[in-house]
Amino acid sequence: MILMNNFKAxxxxxxEAMVAASRxxxxxxxxxxxxxxxxxxxxxxxxxxxxxxxxxxxxxDAIEIALRSLNIGFGDEVITTPMTAFASVLAILRSGATPxxxxxxxxxxxxxxxxxxRCLSSKTKAIVLVHLYGxxxxxxxxxxxxxxxxxxxxxxxxxxxxxxxxGSVAGSFGTAGAYSFYPTKxxxxxxxxxxxxxxxxxxxxxxxxxxxxxxxxxYEHPELGMNSRLDEIQAALLSVRMEWLAEFTxxxxxxxxxxxxxxxxxxxxxxxxxxxxxxHVHHLFVVSCIHRAKLQKYLSDYGxxxxxxYPIPIHHQQTCLRMNxxxxxxxxxxxxxxxxxxxxxxxxxxxxEIEKVINCINTFKLN
Ligand SMILES: *Cc1c(COP(=O)(O)O)cnc(C)c1O
Numbered sequence: 001m002i003l004m005n006n007f008k009a010x011x012x013x014x015x016e017a018m019v020a021a022s023r024x025x026x027x028x029x030x031x032x033x034x035x036x037x038x039x040x041x042x043x044x045x046x047x048x049x050x051x052x053x054x055x056x057x058x059x060x061d062a063i064e065i066a067l068r069s070l071n072i073g074f075g076d077e078v079i080t081t082p083m084t085a086f087a088s089v090l091a092i093l094r095s096g097a098t099p100x101x102x103x104x105x106x107x108x109x110x111x112x113x114x115x116x117x118r119c120l121s122s123k124t125k126a127i128v129l130v131h132l133y134g135x136x137x138x139x140x141x142x143x144x145x146x147x148x149x150x151x152x153x154x155x156x157x158x159x160x161x162x163x164x165x166x167g168s169v170a171g172s173f174g175t176a177g178a179y180s181f182y183p184t185k186x187x188x189x190x191x192x193x194x195x196x197x198x199x200x201x202x203x204x205x206x207x208x209x210x211x212x213x214x215x216x217x218x219y220e221h222p223e224l225g226m227n228s229r230l231d232e233i234q235a236a237l238l239s240v241r242m243e244w245l246a247e248f249t250x251x252x253x254x255x256x257x258x259x260x261x262x263x264x265x266x267x268x269x270x271x272x273x274x275x276x277x278x279x280h281v282h283h284l285f286v287v288s289c290i291h292r293a294k295l296q297k298y299l300s301d302y303g304x305x306x307x308x309x310y311p312i313p314i315h316h317q318q319t320c321l322r323m324n325x326x327x328x329x330x331x332x333x334x335x336x337x338x339x340x341x342x343x344x345x346x347x348x349x350x351x352x353e354i355e356k357v358i359n360c361i362n363t364f365k366l367n
Contacts, residue, residue: 002304002344002353005184009348014244018190021236031232033212040235043242044179045197047162048171052204054196055230056211059158059180062194063091063128065228066154066176069196069206072097072125077324079119080128080156081111082314082333087180088130088156089314089323097125101315101325106332107272109133109286109340113141115326126152131160131170133309134186134252134283137275139165139173146174154178157197159283161186161245165276171197176207181238186252186283187245189234248347252282255345255354259285262358267291267366284309285345287361292339295364299343302360306341313337 025036037055045053056062072078073096080088082101092099102115109132116127129142146153153174160170161179171177181193196207209216214225260270269288274280286309289295299306313333314320343357 002349002357003346004305004307004342004344005346006348007183011244014241017240017243018237021240022233025232025236028232033229034232036232036235036239037230040230040239040242041195043239044195047242048169048177048197050172050177050197051199052197052201054198054204054207054211055235056194056196056207057228057230058087058192059156059178059182059185059194060087060091061211061226061228062178062180062196063088063154063156064094065207065210065226066178066196066198066203067092067095067097067126068210069203070126070152070175072152075123076125077121077123078126078128078154079116079124081130081132082325082330083109083310083336084130084132084156084314085158085310086314086317087158088128089320091178092128098123099314099323100124101323101330101333103326103328103330103332104336106336108135108137109271109336110135110137112332113138113145115328116145118326118328119324120149120151124149124151126154126175128154128156129174130156130158131163133271133286134160134163134281135274136160136163136165136170136279139168143173152176158182158185159281161281161283162249163281164278172199175200176203181234186249186281187238187241189241190237191234193230193234193238194228195230249281251347251349252345253277253280255349256280256282256285258354259343259345259358263287263361265362265364268295268361268364282345284342286340286342288336288339289341290339291366292341294366295361296341298364299357299360302356304344304357304360306343308337308340309342310340311337
């Protein structure tokens with residue numbers, strides 16, 4: 001089976017380096033919020049081109065902490081997309097703010113600027129821009145819109161590790177960026193992890209308190225925070241894995257290039273190509289096909305796994321049926337959820353496997 005992710009195929013070298021890093025932490029006797037976390041925070045912030053990185057428990061908490069650090073909560077509205085992981089919206093809800101869903105642009109599946117404009121109100125405090133599938137795009141327009149409307153831009157970078165636009169890195173454009181290091185992400189831990197990145201020193205300080213019960217000095221709690229800390233083992237492992245990230249991202253790009261060049265079945269559509277070479281880190285390679293169920297079965301019969309990101313747009317989730325949204329509707333998101341399909345695109349695919357996926361897609365026909 002050609003899998004969506006294949007951790008067992010990782011090079012022995014990386015595993016050995018991870019074992020050594022774990023041993024270092026175990027022998028240090030210090031397990032939560034220590035030198036390893038500080039060191040990884042510095043490395044990741046610097047890779048993002050920002051001044052501060054605050055290690056947290058996961059990507060969802062990074063979004064919630066970013067919002068809460070900006071005092072966004074009850075009575076405030078935050079605009080985002082229904083075509084995302086549930087965590088993006090759950091983070092907004094947990095901050096106390098009201099999510100407002102804008103539609104996507106069908107060619108990229110990213111938030112549509114026009115739809116976001118229709119969702120703006122006097123209560124709008126922020127836009128959570130999800131760099132879906134690993135794509136960063138049109139950052140100048142987003143920055144211009146946020147400046148004009150005086151709303152914060154929060155980037156959900158859970159799928160876009162170190163993707164760049166005009167040379168700047170995902171997470172460095174907005175007031176804050178939220179990274180996830182869930183195992184299947186482009187940079188993943190051996191468990192949960194996340195980081196908030198920002199250039200705003202006040203926001204960074206507040207986030208540092210919020211991740212640790214709202215504690216300012218030991219046993220002093222001027223505000224009510226959460227428990228969302230990155231632990232030393234995960235930080236040490238992430239420092240190791242980060243050294244392979246550029247190579248892994250490059251592998252993903254080669255696979256995506258091969259798919260783009262060679263997939264030529266007229267009933268399988270590709271999303272629009274990245275507008276700049278490094279503006280996409282191919283967390284997922286997504287196609288669309290109106291005969292998706294048949295295509296998925298065909299692939300599976302030939303030993304190719306595929307997944308759907310995402311089969312249910314947020315406003316069709318039982319808990320979100322009445323969520324505020326673009327008055328013109330969310331029809332592009334609904335259509336995308338019905339025909340999108342993610343193909344294997346992990347860094348350890350062999351040339352034969354890539355060819356097999358392409359071949360499978362190209363030979364698929366309706367009876
Ligand atoms: C994975 C993901 C998250 C949540 O990250 P966790 O670390 O699992 O909390 C948020 N947004 C998007 C777009 C994601 O893909």
